[in-house]
Amino acid sequence: MIKEVKKRVKELLDSGKITGFLGLRDMNGHVGPHLFCDGGDLEALVLGDRERPGDSRYPLNKQLIHLARSYPEDTFGVLVRGCDERGLKTLSTWNQLHPDKVVPVGIACPQELAEACECLRPYPDEFVCGEKVEGCPYDSVAQLDGIDLAARFDHWMREFEKCIKCYGCRDICPMCFCKECSLESNELIRTGDIPPEMPLFHLTRAVHMAGRCIDCGLCNEACPADIPLRTLYKKVADIIDEEFHYRPGYVADQKSPLNILSQPGVE
């Protein structure tokens, strides 16, 4: 698997098509994000499957935005799975990234990861390695939908109660790019308290991510309180899909119906 990826990245770097490739590196005994700039130096490149498939995924698109903001003329390659590609597409409709300045190098996720993620499309449009597997339904949502409303509310309140207000769900999110974050507004949610006001804090974020969340699950993995945030956002995504027939990132160039009017882009 990794061979095909390295080959592709080497071609891109050697041909001068990209300035650098944002991928993952095994270094210091850990896997972390890294910008590869030399086609001859791809030894440590890895895909983020250390003990289990996808156990060391990072918000590479977020780091890509950092680079693109400082170096708007350069083109970068980036490692993408299905969710990351949904992210790229959506970020471009929000004018956060220019599609012609990004060269995705895709990998398809194995069954195990697709199931763990309950991912509707666990592969990008094009991929250099991996096998295409079927998407998996949102079982966690269905399961909660199956219990009565009061119990469901209880469940979420018990989960939210653990929140230590680290803002990690926002900070890790490749789709959070607003300059001012309503979660930090003292008028909306009193600052300084933990847990933050319930369920206001979490619902504010859920609503904000509607039409933007590409279901990568990184927030869930970053939550020190193990709150099943991904399930919450999946539920919101289902509602948006029912109402507006829109799921971010599944169709290129399709803009979110919720924010057609206000584009906070960088252009």
Added chain:
Amino acid sequence: MDYRTALTTCTYCGCGCNLYLEVLDGQIIDTIPCKTSPVNEGKLCIKGWNVHEFVQSPNRLTRPLLRKEGTFEEVSWDEALEFTASKLRDIKEGYGGDSIGFLTSAKATNEENYLLQKFARAALGTNNVDHCARL
């Protein structure tokens, strides 16, 4: 363009979370939790997520300061170090090493703590070494 990520350990609490500092052209621009860390498994608290912010704060001390006639003046390293060494020498000679105390730091590295207590014990001959960690 110089973009790099450096794997390190959070400097705030005793959990010791592992994180990457994201550096672009000499500026630390972000913090990313280390997914494979046995301690924090890709999570951080609010302090950890923002640990890069204080590092390049405009309030950082950047030059040695020496009190001259009551007010601080910026001086060269040479002057500050010479002042410190000669004063320590004078006090040691005048009153003995035990008239000097050292506070090591729960924020400094092991290597630095080791060095300061070694300096106190070996160079000044005193065991007056402690830190504020009881607090």
Added chain:
Amino acid sequence: MTNSVAELENSDCIFVIGSNTTSSHPLVATRIFRAKQKGARLIVADPRKIHLALMADTYVRQNLGTDVALINGIIHVILERGWQDQGFVEERTEGIEELKKTIQSYTPEKVSEITGVSAEDIVKIAEDFGTADAASIVYCMGITQHVTGVDNVKSLANLAMLTGNVGKESTGVNPLRGQNNVQGACDMGGLPNVYPGYQAVTMPDNQKKFESRWSASLSDQVGRTVSDMLSGLSDGSLKALYVMGENPMLSDPDTAHVEEALKAAELLVVQDIFFTPTAELAHVVLPGSSFAEKDGTFTNTERRVMRVRKAIEPVGDSRPDWQIIQEISNRLGYAMAYDSPEAIMNEIAEVTPSYGGITYDRLEGSGLQWPCPDRDHPGTKFLHKDAFARGKGMFHAIEFMPPAETVDPEFPFWLTTGRIHVHYHTGTMTRNSPTLNAEVSEGFLEINPGDASQLGIREGDEVKVISRRGQIRVKTVFTDRVERGLVFMPFHFVESNANALTNPALDPIAKIPELKVCAVRVEKAA
């Protein structure tokens, strides 16, 4: 910690006492949440209704400074009901008879009177803890910052030993270290009585070993503690103080006294990354580099030694602290010639048995938990597996003693201090972090709404808080996190410095001041 953080996840019962874990050690709280998810019983004892109390199976608010009584009460019930681990007690411990005698009188009823915790809750805690397969104790400064700090810790050790919760996975007595490298500072001999690795300075063998390794003649006298240094400065027996990266002006009790002491110094050297209130009093201020600008290691609360790696060049003209010390030492005529922190670590490993197997190469990946005596040793996940360091575990029969200062008509409120989740210690770093400072930018006094209305103050009003040692002004927050008669303040804020009020009375053995209890008066600010 005797055990590792991750092990908490598999405890059957976790007893958290004197630790506001979600604020001060959030990533330890993660493991407590997980244990709870897996069905563990969670017991929280804290005078303040902290975040973790919300999800506890049993939460009790003991009166300030009554921990020994509470723990004795729990032990009393365990012994009475036969929930102790008799096999462990017989094989691995001694002194149980003494303990039994002492705790005889600590009936739930009597303990309830002292602590304010109901007798039923005491029994419930005893049952949950006493009957669990693997039970862990987690504590922090709420236990140690008392004149009875050592008694408190010994009492917790009694409880753990009595129930056989020592020396096996997911058990233990687990102090959470407050600052990131307190563990390391202690391990490295940042203490007046020991060389690195807790080797006593009074043992001739140790002295000889270090004299030959360091080519110097060393003192065999135990040195001064922080508080002895401060009083020495005041009375003139100490002339100089060299402070690396600490801020006693904010962190130590009774600020007025600290200031007087520091001002009396003939030489005050402060090495720091910010211009702290302590630096303001210095004769010379040496700008050190932050953790992001240098290589090195930190040792976390579970004894795990981990790498710190340089991300950027030193800011401005600042220099890594090890280089500053080395420079001064060389100028003083004691030669040091390390070319890197790694070279220092190699020397540490050579002279410190518990760090003997530690090299930078081996720290790649997960780091190593000491004791790690040699290059082939994998490190140690939990301590006291087959035996205690001294052979048999010793029970300590301990009587309850009230705090050094108690409330009276003139100072009718109990004040306790602590941390909040966004700030760290004296705020030097966190308050220079825009995001953190935006979340909470000023100090506050938590007061029960009932008390507040009696005093005729409105929420957000500024009040005067006065103790026997000083007074400050601070705005109020109304909350039932504190009961009537108790007020709380975080100690991160120089503008409303809680330690202007706190009591410097010390634990006689550990010399820890009683920062968690003092008596104050609250007045409407004019």
